Amino acid sequence: MTNARQNNFGYIAILSILIVGAIGTVVVLSLILLGLNSSRTSFAVNQSEQAKLLADTCAEEALQVLWDNPSFIGGDNLTVAGGSCSYTIIDLGGVSREIRSAGSIGSLVRKVKVIISQIKPSIKVISWQEVPDF
DSSP, X not given: OHHHHHHHHHHHHHHHHHHXXXXXXXXXXXXXXXXXXXXXXXXHHHHHHHHHHHHHHHHHHHHHHHHHOTTOOEEEEEEETTEEEEEEEEEEETTEEEEEEEEEETTEEEEEEEEEEEOSSSXXXXXXXXXXXX
16 A cells, blocks of 8 residues: 555656646746737837838928929928838918828838928928828
């Protein structure tokens, strides 16, 4: 009977080690998956910020175009820093203009709308806002 009891203790010890090992494996895998998800989220946030910077860059380019040629109406596309952006200048009447600018990196797109009320002697920006759509 003593021999059978010792065998049971051996099985209990082996089973305990297997359970602790399985729990440890689950914890390690969970931490790895959380780290990967965090990296993906961080990458997406970084791309979103770059797309916003591109939209702002194109809006500033449009302001420069208006400064050089106040009667310009239309748009252009630029490729900058691994992404692209585009702008359109719309006549609102008089010297007021609306600039619609979009920057994109991969599938992420951010958009900016700028309203100006004066071009010369200095550009007067009424609003500069990020918008979900035009």
